[in-house]
């Protein structure tokens with residue numbers, strides 16, 4: 001049924017989001033579109049193609065229903081363990097040393113501009129990843145109040161961002177969270193738990209289409225958005241793009257990191273498949289990469 005129209009829709013989706021539905025994934029596209037057609041009461045892909053062109057907010061609905069949003073709290077414990085036990089303490093020690101050094105410096109750098117930590121969760125789905133990051137920061141930093149902590153969490157899926165912003169998770173979603181974290185950072189009710197305000201205030205959710213970054217456009221979410229990040233989590237997202245788009249994403253993420261910044265990728269997204277200048281973090285037992293101190297192509301924030 002309507003394979004030419006299916007291909008038109010597939011090409012449109014790829015152009016707008018880089019989501020790739022070639023090979024066996026074409027059947028996934030067909031199946032998800034058929035569900036969408038049924039909801040709209042449309043009979044075939046040709047009718048849907050017309051509807052898509054004529055309906056201003058259908059593009060967002062379409063992309064939303066084509067994303068795969070599987071996620072959970074503290075996904076990949078080794079990565080969170082290394083962040084908690086090694087990376088955050090290292091950053092705290094070195095920025096702390098910068099503050100002390102600045103006291104003896106005539107061109108004194110205000111501590112407020114040094115003690116900032118900016119993290120991007122790119123493809124954050126329903127929020128479990130950025131909230132896990134926020135809890136890890138609060139747990140790991142010796143002096144969290146001395147820091148301006150910013151976690152920017154973005155996704156293509158509007159429905160995921162809505163759930164993420166609400167910050168309520170049912171009991172079965174809480175099973176990976178250590179009990180003492182739930183007591184400290186969440187507020188339980190009979191069916192689940194809310195993320196507490198002190199955690200929520202660190203995280204800003206924004207609509208993000210990685211396609212624009214891959215096209216070389218600057219990062220934009222809000223006027224005050226930082227141009228660069230100390231740490232980027234982009235996990236289990238690039239697997240949905242073609243190999244050439246994955247390479248473009250790796251390059252874009254490299255530009256978005258400060259020199260010495262860290263990139264966390266998903267288990268199926270090792271960077272040795274790409275051309276890059278990241279160092280691999282040895283001994284972490286998981287995929288973490290560091291942008292070498294010397295390279296920086298992006299404008300400073």
Ligand SMILES: C[S@@+](CC[C@H](N)C(=O)[O-])C[C@H]1O[C@@H](n2cnc3c(N)ncnc32)[C@H](O)[C@@H]1O
Pocket residue numbers: 017018019067068069070071072075122123124125126129154155156157160208209210211234235236237240266
């Ligand atoms: C499988 S989830 C991964 C969630 C989380 N990072 C994790 O590892 O648990 C992939 C997410 O990437 C998002 N995504 C896919 N394509 C995207 C794009 N072009 N721009 C931004 N987000 C995208 C999807 O909406 C989905 O929520």
